[in-house]
Amino acid sequence: MVESITKAMVSATEADWSREQAGNWWEPSRQLLKCIRNYQKWQQQGGILGYFLCGLNIILYRFWSVVTGTDIPLNCQIQGGLLLPHPNGIVIHPSASIGPNCLIFQQVTIVADVKIGGHVDIGAGAKIIRSVTIGDHALIGANAVVTCDVPPGATAVGIPAKILEKKTQEV
Missing domain, CATH: 2.160.10.10 (Hexapeptide repeat proteins)
Structure with missing residues (x-):
């Protein structure tokens, strides 16, 4: 019984990345989070490719920000x-x-x-x-x-x- 309760609880320390995965293209909140995550990843990566992909993610981020109104x-x-x-x-x-x-x-x-x-x-x-x-x-x-x-x-x-x-x- 205790095992079933602990399995049902969502962790407060370990991120469950599957919660952010988009199943379809038209899932605006998940697409917005994906743009934010990708931007942060490519900004840390740096270089010319990172610069280009940051710009691409900024454009996508702006689109999804307007769609979601966030x-x-x-x-x-x-x-x-x-x-x-x-x-x-x-x-x-x-x-x-x-x-x-x-x-x-x-x-x-x-x-x-x-x-x-x-x-x-x-x-x-x-x-x-x-x-x-x-x-x-x-x-x-x-x-x-x-x-x-x-x-x-x-x-x-x-x-x-x-x-x-x-x-x-x-x-």
């Missing part, structure tokens, strides 16, 4: 496994860092110097408007306005967001 910068700090089921209206500051296997719904705003842990789910319309830290496996409710730190496993809801009890695993 403002996620090319130099963002996002670890693998990010899911954006409805990407429209998502705004992420370049200095914010997002851990692995997170889930972000539409109309979310994340400001500068926010640190989001692994496997954090952020509901639609949530605003993280101060430099805060959100722990692993935390939940941010829809339309919550987060102005304080959220401990690991906790749930934050409301305006301003209040911390509810931590999730517990029943075995």
